[in-house]
Amino acid sequence: MPAKIYRPAKTAMQSGKAKTRLWVLEFDPAQPRTIDPIMGYTSSGDMYQQVKLTFDSREQAIAYAEREGIEYRVIEPNEETRKRVAYPDNFRFNRMQPWTH
Numbered sequence: 001m002p003a004k005i006y007r008p009a010k011t012a013m014q015s016g017k018a019k020t021r022l023w024v025l026e027f028d029p030a031q032p033r034t035i036d037p038i039m040g041y042t043s044s045g046d047m048y049q050q051v052k053l054t055f056d057s058r059e060q061a062i063a064y065a066e067r068e069g070i071e072y073r074v075i076e077p078n079e080e081t082r083k084r085v086a087y088p089d090n091f092r093f094n095r096m097q098p099w100t101h
Helices: 058-068 087-091
Strands: 003-006 023-027 052-055 072-075
Touching (some): 058 072
8 A cells, every 4th residue: 555755735724834844644545435326425445545644754754654564655845935025125215116006
């Protein structure tokens, strides 16, 4: 059963970095989900889709996967680059963009 090891990105609904420091081991789906014809619920017989393990570091997640014989792939996180912006820059004389309202 293949799995992926990744560090989750910050969601658009949060301003902080909660739950983005941990590494997650998540199994790939073995079979597609099906829609129940009577109730319309989405279901699957694959129990590994419910398993999501968290680790403090990437090395711990890799060591666990190798120890348990789990085939894995590591997805590297995209680090965000923050542009430093200061309020007085809006009123600089040599401003690159024109001031508009």
